[in-house]
Each structure stands twice: as C-alpha cells, then as structure tokens.
Amino acid sequence: MRAARTMTATNDSSRVLREFYTTLFAAFGPQYWWPGETRDEIIIGAILTQNTAWTNVARAITQLRKHEALTLRAIHELDESRLADWIKPAGTYRVKARRLKALVHWFYDHFDGDLDRVFATPLAKLRPMLLSVSGVGPETADAILLYAGDIPTFVVDAYTRRILRRHDIIDGEAGYEHVKRLFEHANSPDAHVYGEYHALLVALAKRHCKSTADCDDCPLRDWPHDASK
DNA sequence: TGCCAGGCCGGGT
DNA sequence: ACCCGGCATGGC
Numbered sequence: 001m002r003a004a005r006t007m008t009a010t011n012d013s014s015r016v017l018r019e020f021y022t023t024l025f026a027a028f029g030p031q032y033w034w035p036g037e038t039r040d041e042i043i044i045g046a047i048l049t050q051n052t053a054w055t056n057v058a059r060a061i062t063q064l065r066k067h068e069a070l071t072l073r074a075i076h077e078l079d080e081s082r083l084a085d086w087i088k089p090a091g092t093y094r095v096k097a098r099r100l101k102a103l104v105h106w107f108y109d110h111f112d113g114d115l116d117r118v119f120a121t122p123l124a125k126l127r128p129m130l131l132s133v134s135g136v137g138p139e140t141a142d143a144i145l146l147y148a149g150d151i152p153t154f155v156v157d158a159y160t161r162r163i164l165r166r167h168d169i170i171d172g173e174a175g176y177e178h179v180k181r182l183f184e185h186a187n188s189p190d191a192h193v194y195g196e197y198h199a200l201l202v203a204l205a206k207r208h209c210k211s212t213a214d215c216d217d218c219p220l221r222d223w224p225h226d227a228s229k
Numbered sequence: 230t231g232c233c234a235g236g237c238c239g240g241g242t
Numbered sequence: 243a244c245c246c247g248g249c250a251t252g253g254c
Contacts, residue, residue: 050236056252057235091234091251099237137237157235202235 013169017186020220021193024200027219033199034147039115040071042148046140047099048090059089073113076104099135106133119149127153138176146198152189154180155198159205166209166229167220 035054036042041061048057063086064070069078084097110129111117118126123145130141142155156179164170170179187193208218212227 046235049234051234051249052236053234053252055234056250059252089251092236092249093251095237095249135237139236143235155235159235198235205235 013182014186016167016169016223017183020223021187021197021200023219024204025196028200028203031196031199031203033195033202034143036147038070039148043072043103043144044070044075044100046143046147047096047103047135048087050092050096050099050140052091056089056091060087060093063087063089072104072107072115075100076108076113095135102134103136115148119145119151123151123153126151138180142180146191146195150191152191152194154183154194156180156183157198157202159209160198160201162209162229163201163205163220166225166227167223168226 034042034045035058036045044064045057045061048060061070067086069075069083069086075083080097080101083100084093087093087096087100090096106129107113107115107118121129127141127145130136130144131138136144139155139157142153145151145153146155156176161170161174161179164174164179164182165172169182183194183197187197204219208214215221215225215227
C-alpha cells in the first residue's frame with residue numbers, strides 16, 4: 001500500500017514535470033543554453049558562476065579572453081595568483097582560481113588534456129571522478145557533463161529547487177540527487193532536452209520568481225503554487 | 230545601505 | 243551525518 005502510494009506520487013510529479021517543460025517551452029521558446037562558445041569556456045564558466053551572478057562572470061570571462069587565457073591549457077600553464085587577479089570580477093576569486101587550477105590539473109593528469117577522452121568516459125565513472133576534484137560539487141559537475149560534454153545528466157540549481165518548492169513537488173529537505181532523479185525519471189535521457197529544460201527554469205525564475213507580484217503572467221500560474229516559498 | 234547571486238569546502242559538533 | 247562560517251565582487 002505504501003509502495004503504491006509512493007508510486008502514484010512519483011508518477012504525478014513526473015507528469016507535472018513533463019507538463020512544465022511543454023508549457024515553458026511554448027512560453028519562452030528554445031534557449032540554446034549554456035552561455036559559452038567553446039567547451040573550455042563552458043567548463044571555466046561553470047566554476048566561475050558558483051554562487052555568483054552571471055553578469056560578474058561575464059566580466060571575468062572577458063578578462064580571460066583579453067589575456068588569451070580562456071582555454072584549459074592556458075589556465076593549466078598560468079600562475080594561480082595571476083589567474084586570480086584576472087577573474088576578480090567574478091568574486092571569491094582566490095577560491096575560484098584554486099578550483100580552476102585543481103580542475104585543469106585533474107584534466108591533464110587523468111586525460112592528458114584531451115576533452116574527447118574525458119567525455120568518452122562512461123558517466124557512471126566520470127561523474128564521481130569529477131566530484132572528487134576539490135571545488136567541483138554536484139551542480140558544477142553536471143553543468144560540465146551536460147553543457148560541455150553533451151551527456152544527458154540533469155542540472156539542479158537554486159532556481160530549480162525554489163520553483164519545485166513553490167509548486168509543492170519537493171520540500172525543503174530534498175537533496176540534490178533526489179531532485180535530479182525526479183527530472184531524469186520524468187524525461188527520457190536527452191542532453192538537448194535536459195539543457196533546454198534547465199535553461200527554461202532559469203528563465204522562469206529570473207522573470208517571475210523575484211517577488212510574489214510576478215506570478216500574474218507566469219506560464220505556470222495555472223498549477224497550484226505558493227509564491228511565498 | 231545591506232542583501233543577494235545559477236556553490237562548495239572544511240572544521241566543529 | 244549535519245551545521246555553519248568563509249569566500250568577495252557588482253547590482254539593486
């Protein structure tokens with residue numbers, strides 16, 4: 001009985017999450033996300049954007065580009081303190097310089113600087129490897145895997161959780177992996193769809209979840225929600 | 230002006 | 243196994 005009720009809840013949330021995608025896509029159209037022209041740039045941006053507004057990340061990326069340091073190889077060869085200096089606009093710059101260096105070190109150490117080899121590694125092995133790098137947590141790892149590696153693994157961020165909490169699909173206790181599974185069970189594995197979905201959630205949050213007054217023309221307004229969450 | 234932003238780590242319980 | 247302070251810039 002308990003199992004049956006759990007299953008029903010799972011199916012309900014899966015249905016809602018599929019409906020959300022259809023609705024958001026109809027409202028906002030394709031997002032073609034993540035910002036970044038190259039895989040290197042996407043990976044670097046994934047570290048820089050940790051707990052930081054993207055406008056500040058963009059400034060840091062501009063700096064790196066100006067110094068011809070917007071590649072993993074360049075960062076690998078760069079002095080950490082100089083790197084820190086250039087990425088200052090992104091905030092927590094000493095921490096992020098250390099994390100970028102740790103990531104590219106891992107990348108050269110295990111894959112000899114070959115991104116194709118990185119992303120040819122099975123997800124079940126690659127994700128834990130990425131998570132073992134200091135400074136790479138679940139969101140950063142999934143953003144790299146999905147947007148740079150084109151690997152179907154769902155990215156969960158603060159926006160995603162807030163939206164799901166507002167619609168009572170999760171509670172405040174829900175962990176990262178749990179939320180991730182909800183999306184991956186609702187949608188068949190497709191990197192393009194996962195990427196668009198995450199981007200659509202960000203678009204929604206930025207336009208409609210700033211204050212309770214933003215709910216009026218929100219595409220998801222017809223679903224039960226609590227804007228105070 | 231103070232608070233927040235697309236996290237994550239490390240030390241303390 | 244949690245909890246929490248620290249990291250730091252620019253925008254509102």
